[in-house]
Amino acid sequence: MLRKILMTSAIVAIAAFGTFAVYTPSWAVSQPTAMAPVSFADLADKLQPTVVNISSTQKLDADTQQAPEMPEFPEGSPFEDFFNDYMKRHQDQMQAVPATSLGSGFIIDKDKGYIVTNNHVIKDAQEIRVTLHDNAIVNASVVGKDEKTDIALLQADLKSHDVSSAVLGDSDAMRVGDWVIAIGNPFGLGGTVTAGIVSARKRDINAGPYDDFIQTDASINRGNSGGPMFNLKGEVIGINTAIFSPSGGSVGIGFAIPSAITKSVIDQLVKYGKTRRGWLGVRIQSVTDEIAESLSLGKPRGALVASLTGTGPAEKAGIKAGDIIIEFDGKPVADMRALPKLVAETEIGKAVPLTVWRDGKETKLSVTVGELEVAEEKGLIEKQDTPEPSKPEYGEMVPELGIKLMALNPDIRSQFSLPSDVTGLVVMDVGGDTDAARKGLTEGDVIVELNQTAVKTMADVKKAVADAKAANKSTVLMLVNRQGDIQFIAVKLAAAAKPAPDPKDPSPAPAAPDQPATPPVPEAAKP
Structure with missing residues (x-):
């Protein structure tokens, strides 16, 4: 360790x-x-x-110190009163003990x-x-x-x-x-x-x-x-x-x-008695091979913007979720961990140029760097806990993604504690042996976008999947909202099952002995 x-x-x-x-x-x-x-x-x-x-x-408070454990005695034992008195005296005598x-x-x-x-x-x-x-x-x-x-x-x-x-x-x-x-x-x-x-x-x-x-x-x-x-x-x-x-x-x-x-x-x-670091106001994640492919970036590089923080510098500069920041103040951003260091070292209040990868091409922007410590004091970069939702029983399976989805309604919002401003489709189940499960998708996640296009209905999802297949893409880029934590996840497309032959259609359907006409619903992935 x-x-x-x-x-x-x-x-x-x-x-x-x-x-x-x-x-x-x-x-x-x-x-x-x-x-x-x-x-x-x-x-x-x-x-x-x-x-x-x-x-x-440092001084350790008495209530943080380990007191002797009380032995167990048979009910009515005279030793019980003796040890109760001892424990009380011991507790009263415990003082703040210095540690060095x-x-x-x-x-x-x-x-x-x-x-x-x-x-x-x-x-x-x-x-x-x-x-x-x-x-x-x-x-x-x-x-x-x-x-x-x-x-x-x-x-x-x-x-x-x-x-x-x-x-x-x-x-x-x-x-x-x-x-x-x-x-x-x-x-x-x-x-x-x-x-x-x-x-x-x-x-x-x-x-x-x-x-x-x-x-x-x-x-x-x-x-x-x-x-x-x-x-x-x-x-x-x-x-x-x-x-x-x-x-x-x-x-x-x-x-x-x-x-x-x-x-x-x-x-x-x-100079200040504290640090003053530059702040951009974005939540970022690594650019994987799959994400780079889905965004036509080529070689993985830069930092992918998962979400913006309030009305921070990034939002004011026009940076959007889904942008990949590939250059900051004239310096290339090699990977996700490079960006915080570059931003932190930048003078607060300085306007700097940056380049993002958006819609398959480079876009030039300018951002005025804020102060990280001020943002922390205001609670703008606070983490949120993620409650574990109960397992639902309904939804429509998307075989290519290996997940079961359902449009949001009041009951679903209540079940997963989703605010009214959250849009998209909620994940109701995740196939056990699927890329979605391997990438960490779980019940209660909300799919906000597919391939940088907002989705609110199953029709939107099916169209996004069909468009990806038509473009010969092997992955779909999801924008996922997990109880307020926004991130991009690239999921590999699985081959969709062949539909069962229509009994009214006399023409025989092509044989597919290795794949059932109606695939079974996969077991739910363990959270």
Whole structure:
């Protein structure tokens, strides 16, 4: 599992730090036959004063603590009263117990006292203490923090101490195979130095919307969280944040937040005390091969707009559900995860050009970027829970799609809690061995569009399917409303069953021994 390398203890211990050293591209060019350094000692000596250990204290409320379980006694047993009295005394005596988190950090400005670490190291902290290289212990306060990237900026009085400031380097210049070193506090063992290489770049470990981690095999463990990763120039090119480990210890797979992200976040925390990210106001999804084919896009690329968020920037710019955003502010959008990063880095209030794929061709638009944090405060990007509807008993089967549909009526709206403004046809059943089931369609989903055409009746559905077959398309693109969550799903068309021969028609129907004239209704897919 992926674990944030945070160490928790009941005792305050010296927090650690983490660093990695790496060969930069310029070294690779100037020294094409460069070997591994004989020693990292000089570099470690130079960098030690920039790294700090961090301990943060949180108080656990008494009602969150685990009380002893009450033994079971026979009815009327004298021990029952005894243990009842004991439990009452125990509950009264329980106090808020402090817990301590241990992590690492690094100084970026000695004069101003700025220290960078992971947000999870100081989360919910009531007291933060920083141990410096000269063994002095100082209190620190939080300047700002960003949960989305797991970065926090602290401030402490460092002027009179024997410490130095680290320099943020260029993480984009790092290459796979470059050397890195780590100086940290794994398991409370302060001053531990390890070395390794950049194993991979741009790793997405599903930790957040802006994942772009540097992977390393340098040994980092619990307690290294928030420590810096250095290149061989002594520049910080990453913040150690997570490890992949089945045991909790290092197995040579660690992850660091690139300095390119760190610089942007820290600049905003210094200036505003919080982050200010660009916001577009769209819900997006990946463009699969099937979706690309159904929209005549060719190779999958870009981010598919599933729905718009209120009266956000996207709606004002004329972006529509079903558009594929393939270029933003002059930069190509390679895939779905690329777009949030591009938008987040854009100046708020800036008008930028973007290109969408719509109706089989490129369309140029301009959008004025909003602020993500403001949208969050207004609740414009809140998730909705999806209740599980009961299984209905009626509807008309669409064999090519493998689903049973029914037009909306008051009873159906009531059964599935569908608002009056929702239009389309509701899914009443899904065939077990169908592409619709494999794509996650379930009872209660509302099919709003087929192939970007609104459908409200079974006639609309049949026409859309027929049009797709006539155009030799193997998939149909559905716009699905799942209790307010809008998304596109591309479903492969199955061969429709041959109709049973009309007894009044003397001409024989073509034989189809492998397919019944009237296909049975498939079993419902499990939700």
